[in-house]
Amino acid sequence: MKLLLISNSTMAGEPYLDYPKYEIQKFLGEKPVTALFIPFAAVTFSFDDYCAKVEERFAEVGHHIVGIHTFSDPIKAIEDAEAIVVGGGNTWQLVRMMHDQKLMNPIREKVFNETPYIGWSAGSNVACPTLRTTNDMPIVDPHGFECIGLVPFQINPHYLDANAEGHAGETREQRIEEFIEVNPNLYVVGLREGSILKLEDEKLELIGDRMCRIFKKGEKPMEVTRESDFSFLIKNGF
Template identity: 80%
Template sequence: MKLLLISNSTMPGEPYLDYPKNEIKKFLGDKPVTAVFIPYAAVTFSFDTYCEKVEERFAEIGHHVVGIHTFDNPVKAIEEAEAVVVGGGNTWQLVRMLHEKKLMNPLREKSFNGTPYIGWSAGSNVACPTLRTTNDMPIIDPLGFDCTGMIPFQINPHYLDANPEGHGGETREQRIEEFLEINPKCYVAGLREGTMFKLENGNLELIGSRSCRIFKKGNEPIELSAGDDFRFLLG
């Protein structure tokens, strides 16, 4: 498999998709690629608008995207794609539409056959076995929590170490501990903003200057950084 799973699209004060664009370029290679883009996580703006934003950045690095909603047969679009890109937004809405359009299995099969897959935020969540470590509000019935299972562990994108000042609710770590209490065999990777996982040639690599926090029931959380060995997460 060849996966690039990005925590977030944009860093504060930077243009959209600016910080990961060079990693996306390296990941896709020098030959121009036109990827099928899945904009289903968009809720408050149109799929066309989302595609235009992503295409602007991809064109800057010599690649392109075309929205899956423009195809008459979305399953066939995935089956014939050079690469697949899944944008962030609301994970519940994204999963709902992937189930409705029967795209989970085609996405899984496509990735296992080596087609490059890029996702950020919700797009990283759906590479996991389940959406249940998303941060998003459940605004719609997802028609099932199962996702593609391209990777055997869970990602919590946008991972934060503490709550904002003055907020007394549960921390992100406490929420993840709740998940692990119910799912004790799972690993959860708290993927901080500005970082991403790259899976290629059986090697799982963290990219970015910030560390990743790894959770497993019965173990103290550990911090791993770029250059550390993450292959244990692959089982």
């Protein structure tokens, strides 16, 4: 498989998709690719507007996207795709529409057969077995928590170490500890903003200047750097 799982689309003060655009370029290769884009996580703006925003950035690095909503047969569009890209937004809305259109299994089969997959935020979350480590408000019934299952672990995108000053609610770490308490066999990767997980040639790599934090019940949370070997996340699952 070839996966590029990005924590977030935008760093504070930077243009949309600016920080990961060259990693996207390298990941897709020198030959121009027109990827199938799934914009279903958009809620307060149109799918066409979302596609235009993503296309602008992809075009800067020599690649292009086309929205799945423009095809009369979305499953056929997946089968014919050069690459699959899933954007961020509301994960519950994204999963609901993917279930409604029965897209999970076709995407999984396509990506397991070497079609590159790129996701950011909600798009990274749906690469996991379930959506249950998303940060988003459940604005719709997703008709099942199951996701594509491209990796055997969970990702918590936008992972933060502490709450904002003056906020007395649970930290992100406390919420993940609740998850692993009732899901003791699953690892959770807290993927900090500005970080990317790349899986290629059976090698899992962390890209970016920040460490990621790995959780599992009964184990002390582990800080992982770019130099760390964390291939166990893959080997323990598939």
